Each structure stands twice: as structure tokens, then as C-alpha cells.
Amino acid sequence: xxxxxxxxxxxxxxxxxxxxxxxxxxxxxxxxxxxxxxxxxxxxxxxxxxxxxxxxxxxxxxxxxxxxxxxxxxxxxxxxxxxxxxxxxxxxxxxxxxxxxxxxxxxxxxxxxxxxxxxxxxxxxxxxxxxxxxxxxxxxxxxxxxxxxxxxxxxxxxxxxxxxxxxxxxxxxxxxxxxxxxxxxxxxxxxxxxxxxxxxxxxxxxxxxxxxxxxxxxxxxxxxxxxxxxxxxxxxxxxxxxxxxxxxxxxxxxxxxxxxxxxxxxxxxxxxxxxxxxxxxxxxxxxxxxxxxxxxxxxxxxxxx
Amino acid sequence: xxxxxxxxxxxxxxxxxxxxxxxxxxxxxxxxxxxxxxxxxxxxxxxxxxxxxxxxxxxxxxxxxxxxxxxxxxxxxxxxxxxxxxxxxxxxxxxxxxxxxxxxxxxxxxxxxxxxxxxxxxxxxxxxxxxxxxxxxxxxxxxxxxxxxxxxxxxxxxxxxxxxxxxxxxxxxxxxxxxxxxxxxxxxxxxxxxxxxxxxxxxxxxxxxxxxxxxxxxxxxxxxxxxxxxxxxxxxxxxxxxxxxxxxxxxxxxxxxxxxxxxx
Numbered sequence: 066x067x068x069x070x071x072x073x074x075x076x077x078x079x080x081x082x083x084x085x086x087x088x089x090x091x092x093x094x095x096x097x098x099x100x101x102x103x104x105x106x107x108x109x110x111x112x113x114x115x116x117x118x119x120x121x122x123x124x125x126x127x128x129x130x131x132x133x134x135x136x137x138x139x140x141x142x143x144x145x146x147x148x149x150x151x152x153x154x155x156x157x158x159x160x161x162x163x164x165x166x167x168x169x170x171x172x173x174x175x176x177x178x179x180x181x182x183x184x185x186x187x188x189x190x191x192x193x194x195x196x197x198x199x200x201x202x203x204x205x206x207x208x209x210x211x212x213x214x215x216x217x218x219x220x221x222x223x224x225x226x227x228x229x230x231x232x233x234x235x236x237x238x239x240x241x242x243x244x245x246x247x248x249x250x251x252x253x254x255x256x257x258x259x260x261x262x263x264x265x266x267x268x269x270x271x272x273x274x275x276x277x278x279x280x281x282x283x284x285x286x287x288x289x290x291x292x293x294x295x296x297x298x299x300x301x302x303x304x305x306x307x308x309x310x311x312x313x314x315x316x317x318x319x320x321x322x323x324x325x326x327x328x329x330x331x332x333x334x335x336x337x338x339x340x341x342x343x344x345x346x347x348x349x350x351x352x353x354x355x356x357x358x359x360x361x362x363x364x365x366x367x368x369x370x
Numbered sequence: 371x372x373x374x375x376x377x378x379x380x381x382x383x384x385x386x387x388x389x390x391x392x393x394x395x396x397x398x399x400x401x402x403x404x405x406x407x408x409x410x411x412x413x414x415x416x417x418x419x420x421x422x423x424x425x426x427x428x429x430x431x432x433x434x435x436x437x438x439x440x441x442x443x444x445x446x447x448x449x450x451x452x453x454x455x456x457x458x459x460x461x462x463x464x465x466x467x468x469x470x471x472x473x474x475x476x477x478x479x480x481x482x483x484x485x486x487x488x489x490x491x492x493x494x495x496x497x498x499x500x501x502x503x504x505x506x507x508x509x510x511x512x513x514x515x516x517x518x519x520x521x522x523x524x525x526x527x528x529x530x531x532x533x534x535x536x537x538x539x540x541x542x543x544x545x546x547x548x549x550x551x552x553x554x555x556x557x558x559x560x561x562x563x564x565x566x567x568x569x570x571x572x573x574x575x576x577x578x579x580x581x582x583x584x585x586x587x588x589x590x591x592x593x594x595x596x597x598x599x600x601x602x603x604x605x606x607x608x609x610x611x612x613x614x615x616x617x618x619x620x621x622x623x624x625x626x627x628x629x630x631x632x633x634x
Contacts, residue, residue, distance in 0.1 A: 223485075227478055230467075230488040234475050237464035244423070244462070245531075246449035246479045 072200040072330050074160030078199045081210040082320030084192065084274055085289060087216065088267035089188040089297075089319045090312055091260040092290030098224070099256040101149075104160035106264045106290060108167030109141040111267025113360055114272030115174040118183050130266050131269050138265020139258040141167060146254030148298070156253075171280050190273045196306040205274060208214075212270070216263070221309040232265050264290075285340055288347050293319035295350040322346075371397040372422070372539055372571065377431030378595070379417055391417035392428065393595030399539070403573045404565055406582040407594035415575045417540050418592070424448040426632030436538055448576075450480030453532030453570075455525065455545040461521045462528030465517030472516055500530055502558055509610075522553030526560055533564050535592065540565065541606060542574040542616075558585065579611045589614075594620045 068279045088110060095103040113134035113174035122129040141163060148159035175181050223229045234242040235252040242249050264286070273276035297311075297318025305314045325346070326339070334342060379392040391414045399405060409415050409561045420426045420431055424445035439446050454461050463472050474489045474497075494512065501509035504526045508519075516524060525545055532540060542561065546554035561587060565572050576582050582589055588602035589609070598621035601609060 107626075132547075211488075225488050226485045227474075227483040227488050228485055230471060230475055231478075231483045233467060233471075234464045237466045238461070240456075241464055243445050244449055244452075244454050245475050246446050246481075247483070248446045250510055 067331060070100065071241075072197075073327060074327045074331070076325070077194065078323040079320055080192070080197050080205045080209055080274065080321035082293075083131070083206070083213060083269075083316060084085075084267055085323065086213060086267075086293060086316030086319035087270065088263055088264045088286060089290045089293035089315045090216065090220070091237035091267065091288065092264070093257055093294050093312065093315045094220075094260040096294060097236075098233055099253060099260075100200075101156045101236075101253065101257070102156060103145060103257060103260060104140055104287055105145045105163045105167070105257070105261055106160075107283045107286050108171065109138045109162035109261040109264045110136030110268035110286045111171045111278065112167055112174070112278055113138050113170045114278035115181070115263070115280070116280055117269030118181050118272050118278040119174055119176070121183060121188055122181070125315075127189055127273070131191065131266060131327065134269035135266045137264045139262035142258040142261030143254060145261070146257040150250035150253050159215065174203045175180070175278065175280060179280040183273065185276055190275045190276075192270055194274050197369065213230060217309055217312045217316075220312060235365055240251075285343065288340075288343055289319075289322065292322050292343060292347045292350065298320050299350055299353055315345070371401055371436060372397075373432075373433045373434040374418070374422070375434070376420060377418075377428050378573050379421060379426065379428045382415050383429075384404060390595055392421065393430070395596050397590070397597055399571055399573065401437065401571055403588055404570075404586035405574070405588045405590055406586045407573060407575045407576070407592060408582045409588055411597075412444070413592040415592050416543055417595075419543050419575060422539070423452055423454055423541055434451070436457065441446045443565040445497070451538040453479075453535075453537035453540045455528045455540075455542050456541075457544040457547050457585060459521035459524040459528070459548055461529065463524050464513065466512045467503075467516060469510040469516055470494060470497055471518075472527065473500070473531060476534050479535045482504065484524050500534065504530060509605060522549050522557055525549060525557050528552040529561060529564065533570065536568055538571065540570045542572065544575050544577060549578060561585075579614055583614070591618055591621070593618070598622055616623065 066096045089299060092103075092106060095101045115133040117130040120133055121127055125133070145159045145163040145170045148162060149156045154162070156261040164224070172179065183190070185195050186279065191208050193203070194205070197205055210233075224233060231242065231247045232252045232255065234245065235247060236250045239249050242252070268283065271282065295318070297314035299318070300321070301314040301317060303306050305311050328338065373395040374395055377392050377395045378390070381391055383388045389412075391412070393414070395414070396560070397416060409413050414468065414620075421428045422588055424443060424447075428441065432439055434440070438450070452464070459598065464475070467475075470489055470493075474493055477493065498509045506523055506526055508523065508527065519527065521582070529545070545561075546557050548595065549557060559580060563572070564570070567603065572586070574586065583606070588600070589606050589615070591598050591599035599617045601617070
């Protein structure tokens with residue numbers, strides 16, 4: 066009984082994990098590459114969903130709507146970037162400010178409603194929950210995998226370019242980047258834009274997948290993104306060293322997260338406790354490197370410098 | 371040519387912690403000068419270098435490099451003309467990036483960073499040749515993360531990065547101070563070789579009086595935010611540490627000079 070219902074829920078969890086994986090890649094860019102904790106994402110995820118759904122309801126082509134969601138997400142990231150680099154506001158606070166402002170903006174986009182549905186019967190959705198168990202081209206797993214493959218390919222290329230390397234250097238050592246003639250104010254802003262563009266794209270796809278956009282859909286998104294990044298690193302960090310594979314690990318992390326979530330829900334976890342559970346998982350995985358270190362030190366081993 | 375004209379800088383002005391680090395500083399470096407800079411703690415050596423590099427903005431005065439007034443230019447723009455090596459070996463390189471990636475970053479200093487490939491095959495060959503000059507075997511570890519290197523190796527690499535694109539001025543801020551004596555000597559030797567080969571205009575801060583005398587064609591001693599002693603040519607070649615101390619106490623007009631210098 067338990068296993069059959071779990072098996073039943075698995076395709077949905079995988080699809081959701083993959084769509085969240087796009088968001089997690091965005092988090093990876095800020096948290097790991099740029100070394101900035103960006104909380105804008107809690108707002109820009111819903112912004113992406115809102116832009117996409119409202120445009121489609123107005124008759125826009127779904128792919129074009131996704132592109133627009135990406136661009137508006139970039140705009141949100143730019144605001145955080147400017148607040149941080151030009152106004153000297155600490156990154157974490159700049160992100161919180163944008164996130165807060167975005168709540169109002171999102172409601173505006175959504176015509177002052179907190180929820181806007183989009184029916185799979187009436188609209189040509191790129192991904193929809195309804196077909197997740199169907200063996201056809203309408204299955205959301207197909208566009209999800211294709212989108213991820215394209216995105217990872219583009220990011221792999223971008224971070225290997227002169228400009229992309231400058232962005233990585235900014236995250237690795239800002240002073241060194243400055244000394245090498247990189248305007249870190251610009252690179253940090255560009256990184257935040259790229260990240261939030263991806264997060265908004267993820268939000269847009271998720272809204273299509275669920276058949277509705279909700280103004281609260283991004284609440285706690287950063288934690289889910291972090292969970293994916295960290296689960297991916299802890300489980301696959303030793304094996305996946307290539308940059309493209311690291312991004313794959315992030316997506317796999319997101320899928321695992323949703324699988325685990327399904328399991329605990331099947332086991333009878335109250336859905337109201339989900340956020341608590343998520344926070345606990347992330348706290349646990351974030352602590353592992355620290356504990357590993359202290360165990361190693363106690364055993365008399367050399368601390369990894 | 372570098373001209374520092376009447377430059378002053380006070381940190382925390384108007385507070386009890388006010389500290390005048392540069393006080394009407396005047397200094398002109400001719401092309402090809404290799405100047406060693408000594409002076410006690412708080413004499414303004416690092417502040418001078420940071421002012422030239424743009425890490426700090428000066429209060430008054432001007433800094434002119436090869437005819438360009440760079441006084442108000444932001445740090446990242448000045449980087450096009452400057453090569454820098456810091457005291458902290460961690461500071462000059464990106465630890466999580468590979469040796470070749472670090473070199474490629476430095477190789478594009480002063481150029482527009484485009485969407486072209488970060489490292490080309492031709493770049494790689496060039497970097498391997500350059501790394502061989504350091505004689506540390508780094509040419510065989512091109513894809514190793516810089517974080518795996520020792521402090522000395524990192525400083526040597528930073529030095530190479532600072533000079534890969536020939537800078538108009540090379541700034542060395544006690545770049546061997548954090549290294550053990552043997553490694554420090556090696557890095558200094560590499561410095562000498564690279565500076566001579568490229569005929570670089572160089573400023574090198576050091577706490578080691580002997581190094582200050584041995585290296586370069588000119589020596590300046592800073593005191594209280596300005597240049598107190600300036601020796602060059604034959605006079606510098608024959609300088610001894612004792613003479614240097616004497617010169618300093620004369621210039622600063624106090625006996626505490628020796629202590630201040632020796633203890634620092």
C-alpha cells in the first residue's frame with residue numbers, strides 16, 4: 066500500500082524537483098559562485114509565475130511568456146544588485162528589501178488577486194501536472210529535461226568565457242577581482258540578475274505545472290533552493306567535479322528533496338509542518354561539513370585548510 | 371613615470387581616532403626605477419601604495435601616472451596600469467579557481483572581458499612558458515586549484531599574474547613578509563628576475579633593511595606620512611644598515627628612530 070502510493074507519487078515529485086531544480090541553479094549561482102546570500106528569490110519566484118500566467122491569460126504565447134518571466138526576474142535581481150553595490154546595503158538586507166517590495170508588485174501584476182488560475186484545458190501549457198503519468202510528449206518531464214539541458218549548457222559556456230570567469234573571480238576573491246580590473250559592482254549585479262532570471266523562469270514553469278500562480282508560492286523558496294544545492298553537494302560533490310555536472314547535482318538534489326518530501330508525507334507528516342521539516346533538513350545538511358571537520362580534528366587528523 | 375604630489379590622507383578625521391597616514395607626500399618615480407620602501411609601522415608605506423592603487427581615496431593632492439591623472443579613478447580602472455602583490459598570500463589569487471584560470475584572469479587585466487573563451491590553447495602554452503620562469507614546477511599543475519598551493523607558491527604566482535600584462539607600475543606590499551626566510555628569498559629572486567627582464571617601474575615595501583639595500587636602484591624611507599630619506603645610485607649601492615639608521619634618525623630628528631625601525 067505504502068509503496069504503491071509512493072510509486073504513484075514519484076513522477077510528480079521528480080517533475081516538481083526538476084522545475085525547482087532550475088530555481089536551485091539560480092541559488093547556486095549566488096550562494097556558491099558569487100558568495101552572496103540572496104533572499105530576493107522568495108519574491109522573484111512568484112513574480113515569474115505571475116508574469117507568465119497573466120501574460121498567457123492575455124493571450125501571449127507560452128514560450129514568450131516564459132522569456133518575459135525570465136527578463137522580469139532579471140530586473141528584480143538588478144534592483145537587489147544596485148541596492149547592494151551602489152547604495153552599500155548588505156546583500157542579505159538588499160535581498161530582503163526587494164523581496165518585500167516584490168510582494169506588492171506581484172499582487173499588482175496579478176490584478177490584486179492572491180491567486181490566478183490557468184486551465185490546462187483552455188491554454189497550451191508547456192508543463193502541466195495533469196500529464197505527469199502519461200507516456201506521451203505532453204508529459205512535463207520532457208520539456209523539463211530539455212529546458213534543464215539547454216540551461217546547463219548555456220551556463221557551462223557562459224562561466225567559461227572571459228566575462229563568466231570574471232564573475233567567478235568576483236565570488237572567489239573580490240579584492241583580487243578588483244586588482245585584476247574587474248568592476249565587481251557590475252559583476253555582482255549581473256550575477257544576481259542571472260540568478261533571479263532563472264528563479265523567475267522556474268516560478269513561471271511551476272505556476273504552469275500547478276495550473277495557478279499564488280502570491281505566496283515563493284515563501285521559503287530560498288531554503289528549498291539551498292536544500293537542493295547542499296543535498297547535491299553532500300551526496301555527489303565527491304563524484305561530480307566538472308561544472309556542468311555540479312549543476313546537475315543541484316538538480317538531482319532538488320529531485321531528491323521532493324522524493325523525500327513525498328515519503329514523509331506518505332508516512333503521515335502534517336502538511337502544516339512541511340516548512341519546519343524543510344528548515345530542519347537544510348540545517349542538518351548545512352551542519353554536516355562542520356561536524357565532519359570537528360570529528361576529524363578530534364581524531365587527531367589534520368584540519369583541511 | 372609616477373608623480374605623487376602633495377598627497378595627504380587622514381583616517382577617521384574629526385574623531386579621537388583620527389590618524390594622519392600621509393602628510394604632504396611628494397614622490398616621483400622615473401621609468402625603470404626599482405624603489406624599495408622602508409619605514410616604521412604607521413609611517414604610511416601601505417597607505418601610499420593603497421592610495422596609488424585606488425584602494426583608498428586621498429584627501430588632497432594628486433597622483434599622476436604616465437601623464438594621466440588617476441587621483442579619482444576607481445580601483446578597477448587603475449588596475450589596467452598596475453600590477454599588485456599583497457602581503458597576504460591569500461589576497462592576490464582566487465583559491466577556488468585553477469592556476470590557469472587565475473593566469474587567464476590576470477592576462478585580461480585592462481582589457482574588455484568578452485564572451486570569448488576564457489582560456490585558449492595558445493594562452494595555455496604561453497602560461498606554461500611563463501610558469502617555467504618561476505621554477506616551481508607549477509607548469510605541470512595548470513589545472514590545480516590555487517588553494518592547494520603553499521603561501522610561497524601563491525605569492526610567486528601572484529607576482530607572475532601582476533606582470534603577465536606588463537604594468538606601468540608594479541606595487542609590492544611586503545609580499546614576502548608572510549613567508550619563511552628560504553621561500554621569501556626565492557620569491558624575491560623571482561621578483562628581481564621579472565622586474566629586470568621587463569624593465570618594470572617598481573615600488574617594493576619591505577621590513578627587511580638588508581633586502582631594501584640589496585634590491586632596486588633607489589631606496590626611500592618614510593616617516594610620519596612623508597619621504598624622510600631618498601637614496602639612489604652609487605650611494606645606495608654602498609649603503610650599510612648602520613648608515614641607514616643614522617640617516618633616518620637625522621631625517622626624523624629623533625633618537626627613537628632605531629627602536630621604531632628595528633622593532634617593527
